[in-house]
Amino acid sequence: xxxxxxxxxxxxxxxxxxxxxxxxxxxxxxxxxxxxxxxxxxxxxxxxxxxxxxxxxxxxxxxxxxxxxxxxxxxxxxxxxxxxxxxxxxxxxxxxxxxxxxxxxxxxxxxxxxxxxxxxxxxxxxxxxxxxxxxxxxxxxxxxxxxxxxxxxxxxxxxxxxxxxxxxxxxxxxxxxxxxxxxxxxxxxxxxxxxxxxxxxxxxxxxxxxxxxxxxxxxxxxxxxxxxxxxxxxxxxxxxxxxxxxxxxxxxxxxxxxxxxxxxxxxxxxxxxxxxxxxxxxxxxxxxxxxxxxxxxxxxxxxxxxxxxxxxxxxxxxxxxxxxxxxxxxxxxxxxxxxxxxxxxxxxxxxxxxxxxxxxxxxxxxxxxxxxxxxxxxxxxxxxxxxxxxxxxxxxxxxxxxxxxxxxxxxxxxxxxxxxxxxxxxxxxxxxxxxxxxxxxxxxxxxxxxxxxxxxxxxxxxxxxxxxxxxxxxxxxxxxxxxxxxxxxxxxxxxxxxxxxxxxxxxxxxxxxxxxxxxxxxxxxxxxxxxxxxxxxxxxxxxxxxxxxxxxxxxxxxxxxxxxxxxxxxxxxxxxxxxxxxxxxxxxxxxxxxxxxxxxxxxxxxxxxxxxxxxxxxxxxxxxxxxxxxxxxxxxxxxxxxxxxxxxxxxxxxxxxxxxxxxxxxxxxxxxxxxxxxxxxxxxxxxxxxxxxxxxxxxxxxxxxxxxxxxxxxxxxxxxxxxxxxxxxxxxxxxxxxxxxxxxxxxxxxxxxxxxxxxxxxxxxxxxxxxxxxxxxxxxxxxxxxxxxxxxxxxxxxxxxxxxxxxxxxxxxxxxxxxxxxxxxxxxxxxxxxxxxxxxxxxxxxxxxxxxxxxxxxxxxxxxxxxxxxxxxxxxxxxxxxxxx
Numbered sequence: 001x002x003x004x005x006x007x008x009x010x011x012x013x014x015x016x017x018x019x020x021x022x023x024x025x026x027x028x029x030x031x032x033x034x035x036x037x038x039x040x041x042x043x044x045x046x047x048x049x050x051x052x053x054x055x056x057x058x059x060x061x062x063x064x065x066x067x068x069x070x071x072x073x074x075x076x077x078x079x080x081x082x083x084x085x086x087x088x089x090x091x092x093x094x095x096x097x098x099x100x101x102x103x104x105x106x107x108x109x110x111x112x113x114x115x116x117x118x119x120x121x122x123x124x125x126x127x128x129x130x131x132x133x134x135x136x137x138x139x140x141x142x143x144x145x146x147x148x149x150x151x152x153x154x155x156x157x158x159x160x161x162x163x164x165x166x167x168x169x170x171x172x173x174x175x176x177x178x179x180x181x182x183x184x185x186x187x188x189x190x191x192x193x194x195x196x197x198x199x200x201x202x203x204x205x206x207x208x209x210x211x212x213x214x215x216x217x218x219x220x221x222x223x224x225x226x227x228x229x230x231x232x233x234x235x236x237x238x239x240x241x242x243x244x245x246x247x248x249x250x251x252x253x254x255x256x257x258x259x260x261x262x263x264x265x266x267x268x269x270x271x272x273x274x275x276x277x278x279x280x281x282x283x284x285x286x287x288x289x290x291x292x293x294x295x296x297x298x299x300x301x302x303x304x305x306x307x308x309x310x311x312x313x314x315x316x317x318x319x320x321x322x323x324x325x326x327x328x329x330x331x332x333x334x335x336x337x338x339x340x341x342x343x344x345x346x347x348x349x350x351x352x353x354x355x356x357x358x359x360x361x362x363x364x365x366x367x368x369x370x371x372x373x374x375x376x377x378x379x380x381x382x383x384x385x386x387x388x389x390x391x392x393x394x395x396x397x398x399x400x401x402x403x404x405x406x407x408x409x410x411x412x413x414x415x416x417x418x419x420x421x422x423x424x425x426x427x428x429x430x431x432x433x434x435x436x437x438x439x440x441x442x443x444x445x446x447x448x449x450x451x452x453x454x455x456x457x458x459x460x461x462x463x464x465x466x467x468x469x470x471x472x473x474x475x476x477x478x479x480x481x482x483x484x485x486x487x488x489x490x491x492x493x494x495x496x497x498x499x500x501x502x503x504x505x506x507x508x509x510x511x512x513x514x515x516x517x518x519x520x521x522x523x524x525x526x527x528x529x530x531x532x533x534x535x536x537x538x539x540x541x542x543x544x545x546x547x548x549x550x551x552x553x554x555x556x557x558x559x560x561x562x563x564x565x566x567x568x569x570x571x572x573x574x575x576x577x578x579x580x581x582x583x584x585x586x587x588x589x590x591x592x593x594x595x596x597x598x599x600x601x602x603x604x605x606x607x608x609x610x611x612x613x614x615x616x617x618x619x620x621x622x623x624x625x626x627x628x629x630x631x632x633x634x635x636x637x638x639x640x641x642x643x644x645x646x647x648x649x650x651x652x653x654x655x656x657x658x659x660x661x662x663x664x665x666x667x668x669x670x671x672x673x674x675x676x677x678x679x680x681x682x683x684x685x686x687x688x689x690x691x692x693x694x695x696x697x698x699x700x701x702x703x704x705x706x707x708x709x710x711x712x713x714x715x716x717x718x719x720x721x722x723x724x725x726x727x728x729x730x731x732x733x734x735x736x737x738x739x740x741x742x743x744x745x746x747x748x749x750x751x752x753x754x755x756x757x758x759x760x761x762x763x764x765x766x767x768x769x770x771x772x773x774x775x776x777x778x779x780x781x782x783x784x785x786x787x788x789x790x791x792x793x794x795x796x797x798x799x800x801x802x803x804x805x806x807x808x809x810x811x812x813x814x815x816x817x818x819x820x821x822x823x824x825x826x827x828x829x830x831x832x833x834x835x836x837x838x839x840x841x842x843x844x845x846x847x848x849x850x851x852x853x854x855x856x857x858x859x860x861x862x863x864x865x866x867x868x869x870x871x872x873x874x875x876x877x878x879x880x881x882x883x884x885x
Contacts, residue, residue, distance in 0.1 A: 071255075372384045386583070415536045438532035684819050791803060
């Protein structure tokens with residue numbers, strides 16, 4: 001059976017490649033129905049007729065039959081043995097990562113307990129970890145089938161806190177560790193200045209504690225997420241499953257949900273046991289304690305006479321734009337191996353100067369992006385490295401568009417990312433390309449405008465079967481209310497036997513209603529999923545039971561370098577046979593808090609491990625379209641061996657007009673004549689050197705003088721550029737205390753608001769409320785017209801703490817399109833020494849101190865350093881303070 005299934009799994013699939021995508025068939029049906037409606041439209045129709053036609057139109061569209069639906073059951077428990085194929089590799093993998101996850105989970109739980117045990121309420125509140133005295137109520141509508149509780153203060157706004165959308169929280173009356181009742185866990189889905197919306201698994205969690213959400217006051221604590229670790233462990237366990245064994249099992253009216261992946265051999269290659277004789281002869285690993293942002297050994301900095309470069313370059317694993325470790329002539333692999341149309345196109349377009357055949361799709365891509373897609377479609381496992389601004393998202397969108405709109409493949413496609421922001425970016429781009437994306441998870445109400453209609457919950461609410469769900473919900477609520485009333489009545493009478501009897505009241509009826517609701521809901525989800533071209537969600541949410549209605553043989557994983565390896569496995573464990581990982585291991589790494597987990601390799605993503613192994617076909621996108629060339633110059637040299645080309649200039653070498661630097665006192669080009677351009681254009685990069693000292697605030701750091709300088713630069717930009725909006729400006733700071741200070745100065749401080757109004761006018765001053773102030777992580781995958789980077793650090797010891805993270809520096813320097821202002825003390829950054837952790841306890845990858853040294857040398861060479869006048873730390877003040885070059 002096993003050998004037969006493996007043979008079948010190599011070429012035969014559950015989804016017949018000769019059939020058209022069901023989503024495309026539905027799209028054609030929908031188009032015909034709408035065209036028929038338009039042809040029958042009459043002028044001057046009454047409202048009643050319009051409503052009648054709208055109902056008829058909805059009925060005609062929904063009448064299109066869904067994809068054939070079989071009953072789906074979980075696969076049998078695998079019987080793995082060490083001697084079976086890949087058994088030793090699976091055991092070694094599980095042994096390593098289960099221990100690392102245990103270290104990391106314990107570290108996060110210990111930090112959570114330490115805060116609650118050692119910090120007083122005032123400190124917890126000031127640091128944004130707790131909210132007290134909240135009143136709650138239930139929202140009428142559920143989201144993703146989950147009840148939503150809304151919490152707010154009675155007479156005031158909530159104030160600054162860490163409870164962003166997606167945060168795990170605990171709710172209790174007194175204390176989560178020492179209270180009389182067990183705390184209840186939930187997930188923040190939305191927050192405003194006055195309220196926080198939290199999703200819970202079930203209202204029954206409150207019934208079990210005989211608590212009413214609407215009664216009394218509640219305490220919310222920023223929690224720790226055990227769901228993440230459970231799903232990562234489940235993904236590791238799924239490596240024991242061989243989906244080929246279950247894909248073709250003969251079952252009447254049923255099919256197995258596919259678990260595991262057909263790519264185990266490629267993913268576990270480096271876990272193959274080393275023969276004892278070979279192991280004894282192996283040399284000890286090299287010392288990699290000196291690391292730069294790319295986590296490769298740093299060569300010594302050559303003297304100016306020894307090398308023409310101002311700083312050493314880092315070697316790339318392979319030339320950019322070239323596909324590594326693959327020959328186009330070899331046997332096709334993956335989900336599309338039998339599809340000759342795809343294979344013909346991929347073979348031709350993987351080469352430079354491809355042979356174009358009539359009927360080939362037109363792609364608005366550069367050559368490297370096109371070759372990347374050809375590799376993604378023809379290899380069962382591939383890696384696409386995308387440096388900042390090189391169009392990773394566009395490449396993924398075009399790959400999906402080719403599969404679903406041109407080749408119309410029947411295989412379901414999952415696009416997963418590390419963050420919800422990236423998911424929304426992809427959904428918007430896919431929809432703009434004419435595709436039908438389905439957004440699963442991320443129930444935040446403040447999503448980007450225009451994306452709501454693509455959310456699963458919105459489509460569920462509009463589904464014809466939703467009326468049945470509403471009826472069942474009302475019946476369930478009525479029974480639950482009667483049950484609750486019976487419990488309270490017995491409790492008041494101190495009838496303990498009656499209380500037990502009341503708890504069992506309607507138990508069987510409730511179970512029956514919920515099972516019926518579950519079956520109808522699954523039918524709705526299956527119908528909606530089958531009519532979508534692509535499913536979009538995060539790695540973690542891809543494991544939701546909502547998606548048990550479908551397998552995912554094809555997976556594109558974006559932001560693959562940001563997630564831990566076990567987290568990257570989650571979307572792959574639903575029967576994947578064709579996977580492309582897209583990321584950049586020279587940008588943000590996974591977030592790790594445990595020293596043991598970091599030392600053991602949990603901070604190295606699956607993308608980075610496969611890149612280092614060098615066995616997986618890979619390519620680097622090499623044309624950036626985001627930044628002014630002056631902004632990209634240093635990152636290209638430092639992190640990408642000068643191979644990152646600028647797509648922001650024309651053939652004559654002129655920069656696109658949209659990227660010309662804004663007007664600013666600091667950007668006037670006052671350098672020596674040989675460095676100035678003929679047109680004496682404004683600068684796009686400037687470092688503001690000052691002597692303002694940092695100060696410690698609790699476990700964080702602030703620099704008040706530097707914060708005032710940031711406000712001055714904002715003031716200057718808004719005054720000198722009448723069309724610039726607050727949304728165009730982003731401010732990066734590495735410390736939470738500095739972020740809070742800047743946020744207060746820009747949005748809440750009365751004196752600063754008065755100053756803004758007096759210098760730039762009340763109307764322009766309102767734009768400061770729209771300026772985003774975040775850590776580097778908060779701007780990952782995003783861009784702004786202008787970035788102001790407040791480094792904070794200035795001390796005699798030269799300590800730069802967690803600025804010494806080379807990868808985060810790479811991200812910080814590459815978010816700006818038109819202008820980058822960096823503020824700090826040049827001496828501290830040039831001679832700085834790093835730390836081991838940031839203020840949140842995250843382990844740092846290190847190496848950034850050397851990158852800062854090279855960056856300061858580059859700035860000095862290019863004469864881009866400005867000294868703040870006379871040690872004054874007043875804001876710029878229009879016309880009041882001059883900044884000498």
